[in-house]
Amino acid sequence: MPRSTARREEILTVAGELFRQKGYHATSMQDIADRLQLQRGSLYAHIDSKEELLFEIVDRAADRFLEGIERAWREGRTARERLRRALAAHMSVIADHRDTASVFFHEWRFLRDDLRRRIQVKRDRYEARWRELVADGVRRGEFRAVDPRFAALLALSAVNWAYQWYSPEGPLSPAEVAEAFADLILQGLEGRGAPATAELAARAGAAASPGSAPPGAAGADDGAGSR
Amino acid sequence: MPRSTARREEILTVAGELFRQKGYHATSMQDIADRLQLQRGSLYAHIDSKEELLFEIVDRAADRFLEGIERAWREGRTARERLRRALAAHMSVIADHRDTASVFFHEWRFLRDDLRRRIQVKRDRYEARWRELVADGVRRGEFRAVDPRFAALLALSAVNWAYQWYSPEGPLSPAEVAEAFADLILQGLEGRGAPATAELAARAGAAASPGSAPPGAAGADDGAGSR
């Protein structure tokens, strides 16, 4: 199989979109072919299997997330700054590669054992980086003596879950969401003075039309109920 | 259809387990029947359709989560206490009804429009309660003037994501997990003094054999790789 041709990229893009909207199992090769105005068998001139599509989408997402935290680590000076950058990087991936990221979180478990294991390795490395980042902050005295596991998990949960509700069409940029979370995670609910997100709060509140659910809805995606 | 018989409950239990392990679409009626040593067709003496099973599982989970936060609100006096109770209640549902909760998060989007909307209503109410809880804390002066949307979302994300990694076989009780998160959310990373979770940290660290990955793994569930 050619690793990368224009047609193949088209297929991957469409597959990513459909996998996110309908789920891997509920998306048929027919669905993908229809969007490209192709016969379903014709896809196999470009790919080996449906599962290959899933793997490639998930693998690319894993690489993007990993790249993000590696760069955050390299480019940040303090633990505080690194955490902010890591949150921002994660949000960026979700914003810029919405389909891919969503499939990464939702559908990776449908990969067969060997492929899933390869993804698991990257997931584990990603999470380990987060824990190191927090542990380093504790060691430096920037953070309280919290359990790095829980603290990393809190930060990660916040941004992991974002694929469920974040929309690039909403009023907030990925950077702004990351900053709001960073503020909360660093300072907590019971703290001194006004949070950095005071102004954001106003904006988000103003823009939130009822039913559109930003942010706070653990919300329904588009497309899911189509079939 | 009889709304509730012993057989029907058996079917729901098995379906919940399989939906969690393999996903809704990858679970066949055959799979369910096999576990109950029944013929495929015999299931339809008790249920109307596969989708009905999914709806009922998801709907029950929604009710449990809602019940939890309502009681937390009623029984807690301070915002701080209510938040702790709400986190604990959520973790309890995840721990006590693991299959149901997992299906609630993962598979609800495969419901057809009308059924999905009914679930959406309950999800929205649940999230609204969380926002009210935070907003109330801000109003009372217990919390900083944070955006309730973001703060509620942070707390909710932490426990929502827990269905991905929490295992009742792990070293931590749901209450302990909830407490750890509460501590972090309330105090933040940069707080004063030792966190309430200092002792927990030791225990979790001691018990966590590499590979078993609690807490911190966004990890793979059992059963997913069955095919």
Next chain:
Amino acid sequence: MPRSTARREEILTVAGELFRQKGYHATSMQDIADRLQLQRGSLYAHIDSKEELLFEIVDRAADRFLEGIERAWREGRTARERLRRALAAHMSVIADHRDTASVFFHEWRFLRDDLRRRIQVKRDRYEARWRELVADGVRRGEFRAVDPRFAALLALSAVNWAYQWYSPEGPLSPAEVAEAFADLILQGLEGRGAPATAELAARAGAAASPGSAPPGAAGADDGAGSR
């Protein structure tokens, strides 16, 4: 799967017939279903796979051939008599289970490794019996000091090949064919006196309409060119 129901036997019969006529790979489940006025998927209520059909057909044939030679060995007194009986038994299987026998010779190699090996064991045993039969005759002094391998192979080839040309509708009974071969194999071309088949020759010659090809054509089967 139920090992034997009326429907299942019907399917096996039809499959045997079609596999012989068109070959295993050129026969589709659709073809089989059509003959039974069934949907192609409905077959799978009775069988596990197409290959299972092939295996069962081939395995039954193997058993019949084996049974035949075992009985010939038990019931014959002299080597001469045993050889005659073995030839007759083989021809009987071909005559009475034409489809099965034909598939046994032609299609067995399309079984996957493990199933093919199970058949191979029976084939090997069958051929070993033939060699023992001849070797015993040589030992007893009934036969010349021929190589049992070649002699057994000659006899076996004659009757193995019969599935290609023998037709129950032809003028000769399986017993008569077996006798003619037995006479030739035992006495050879250069011998004393008239062969036992002198009368047969007349009959066969009279009945052989040109083109119907009995015996002597390595001939075409019916049905092969249908698709």
Next chain:
Amino acid sequence: MPRSTARREEILTVAGELFRQKGYHATSMQDIADRLQLQRGSLYAHIDSKEELLFEIVDRAADRFLEGIERAWREGRTARERLRRALAAHMSVIADHRDTASVFFHEWRFLRDDLRRRIQVKRDRYEARWRELVADGVRRGEFRAVDPRFAALLALSAVNWAYQWYSPEGPLSPAEVAEAFADLILQGLEGRGAPATAELAARAGAAASPGSAPPGAAGADDGAGSR
């Protein structure tokens, strides 16, 4: 289409090999192209269809067999000698053009009606020659008054079947196999004195390691179990 170019011959050779190993229907144009390091579609610059390949392979084999018996007839003086030569010629074709011969026996029936009929004509002619050869021997008084049909069929069956078990890598040359069969066919099992194959028997016995099974196995070919 060019009738014969170097490329075309390559294709025919590869097709013959694959058709023998896997069967006509189980061999795809992809398989053939792969071996030649060509694209599927490129084959059609040299041939018209897959069936054309089959026809040409089978037709060439038919010609070779026919040529063999014609020459045996011309070059032999006595019936006995002609029979020996005919057997040897047949074995030579099988040994020297193993793929082609094997496909001739196994796959010719997959030709469509008109092409199959053209092959049938040659097969009929070939068998007729064998019968004439025997009939002539009877007429001359060299052979017993056997039915020429059965006698020809016996000889033909022996060598026809050889494509199933004969291997050029085995201990016996085609000529030796032919001689062994000729001896048996001419003299029969119950003859006078030692057979001409006494020495052969020793050699074959010595060389035949159990499992390799020459001669006597109606055996499995290489390649069949590839999938």
Next chain:
DNA sequence: TATGAATGAGCGTTCATTCAT
């Protein structure tokens, strides 16, 4: 209640072949 045979649609994939380049 439960069976088991059947349906009819759909699945992912392979196929021989075509054709513009």
Next chain:
DNA sequence: AATGAATGAACGCTCATTCAT
């Protein structure tokens, strides 16, 4: 001569569901 993208049909098989018994 050869490529590579595409076709359209067919493949073996699975699915949720129905229904007479």
